[in-house]
Amino acid sequence: xxxxxxxxxxxxxxxxxxxxxxxxxxxxxxxxxxxxxxxxxxxxxxxxxxxxxxxxxxxxxxxxxxxxxxxxxxxxxxxxxxxxxxxxxxxxxxxxxxxxxxxxxxxxxxxxxxxxxxxxxxxxxxxxxxxxxxxxxxxxxxxxxxxxxxxxxxxxxxxxxxxxxxxxxxxxxxxxxxxxxxxxxxxxxxxxxxxxxxxxxxxxxxxxxxx
Numbered sequence: 001x002x003x004x005x006x007x008x009x010x011x012x013x014x015x016x017x018x019x020x021x022x023x024x025x026x027x028x029x030x031x032x033x034x035x036x037x038x039x040x041x042x043x044x045x046x047x048x049x050x051x052x053x054x055x056x057x058x059x060x061x062x063x064x065x066x067x068x069x070x071x072x073x074x075x076x077x078x079x080x081x082x083x084x085x086x087x088x089x090x091x092x093x094x095x096x097x098x099x100x101x102x103x104x105x106x107x108x109x110x111x112x113x114x115x116x117x118x119x120x121x122x123x124x125x126x127x128x129x130x131x132x133x134x135x136x137x138x139x140x141x142x143x144x145x146x147x148x149x150x151x152x153x154x155x156x157x158x159x160x161x162x163x164x165x166x167x168x169x170x171x172x173x174x175x176x177x178x179x180x181x182x183x184x185x186x187x188x189x190x191x192x193x194x195x196x197x198x199x200x201x202x203x204x205x206x207x208x209x210x211x
Contacts, residue, residue: 011072018083021063031059031079035067038074043067045079060103062087 019035030042045065049055059065064083070076084090092099097111106121119125127133142148185192 014067014069014072014074014077017067017069017074019065019067019079020085021059021061021065021079024058024061026058029058033065033067033077033079035074040067040074040077043077043079045081057081064088 017035019033019040021031022034022039023032025031025042028042030044032042033040045059046068047055047057059079059081062085063081064085066080066083067074067077068080091101091107092109094111094113096113097109099107099109101107102121104121106119108119110117
C-alpha cells in the first residue's frame with residue numbers, strides 16, 4: 001500500500017512542474033529541461049499554431065518553463081514557455097503594451113495608451129509583396145542619412161513636389177507654365193534670363209547668337 005501511495009504521489013507531483021531549459025535542438029524542435037534534481041530527455045515545446053498556419057519561436061537556454069506531463073510521467077511531458085525569472089525579467093511594466101525584446105537588443109512594441117507601434121534596434125527590414133503595398137497617413141516622413149533609391153520604370157507625383165536640388169540625367173519633358181524666381185537660369189552655359197546678343201539691328205532682322 002505504501003509503495004502504491006508513494007508512486008501515486010510521484011505521479012501527482014510530476015503532472016505540472018517548473019524547470020529551466022538546458023539544451024535546445026532547433027532541427028527537431030525539442031529541448032531538455034532541468035527540474036529539481038532531474039534533467040528530462042528531449043521533449044517537444046508547445047507553440048501557438050502547428051497546422052496549416054504555423055508559428056516558430058524556439059525557447060532559449062536558461063528560460064524558465066512549465067512541464068505538463070501526461071499521467072505524471074516526465075517522459076510524456078510537453079514544455080510550455082515561459083515564466084519570467086531573475087535572469088530574464090519582464091522587459092516592460094506597461095499594463096497594456098505588447099512588447100517583444102530580442103537577444104540582439106531589437107524591440108517591437110505596440111502601446112495602446114499612446115497608439116504607437118515602434119520597431120527599434122534592427123539592422124534591416126524587408127517587405128516583399130506580389131501585388132501591391134499601400135501606406136496611408138496624413139503625414140509620412142522618410143529619413144535616410146545616405147540616399148533613397150526608387151528603382152522603377154515610372155514614379156508619379158500627383159500634386160506639388162518640393163525639392164532642394166534637382167538633377168535630371170537622361171532628358172525629359174515639361175508641359176504647362178513654368179515660373180522661375182531668384183538666381184540664374186542657364187542652358188548649355190548661357191544664362192537665359194540675362195544674356196546679351198550680338199549683331200543687333202533695328203527692324204525685323206534676326207539678331208546674332210547669345211553671348
